[in-house]
């Protein structure tokens with residue numbers, strides 16, 4: 001069956017109403033779905049977005065002349081900041097002297113908890129100008145803030161007075 005004007009009009013209407021090519025073929029009768037699709041294209045009605053629309057019509061669509069602007073690369077999440085090296089905590093070395101062995105020219109810096117057997121005194125040679133070795137003299141006369149952080153316990157400090 002050919003495409004009479006009436007049938008073409010019906011085709012146009014049905015197509016624009018959104019019917020699929022196969023539905024239209026069934027309604028018109030005497031034509032295949034492919035024939036409907038072919039006629040639609042010849043009529044220039046193929047602009048309708050439909051799943052049955054061949055890709056060919058998509059290619060006909062004018063390509064965008066807008067220059068493709070390269071979008072900036074997606075911002076990566078900031079790399080995890082490298083953790084700053086933690087300050088090495090002051091670790092007191094086990095002293096070499098005890099109350100019994102502490103001599104006149106030995107560093108009297110108490111180390112550890114006086115309540116325990118591990119308690120000891122630095123015992124290194126003290127600096128001429130004070131009761132502590134150079135290292136502990138430096139610690140002893142640090143600014144208050146730092147001294148507070150690394151000085152021996154209150155008990156050890158009070159004990160130091162009696163030596």
Ligand SMILES: [Zn+2]
Nearest residue numbers: 107122133136
């Ligand atoms: Zn010392």
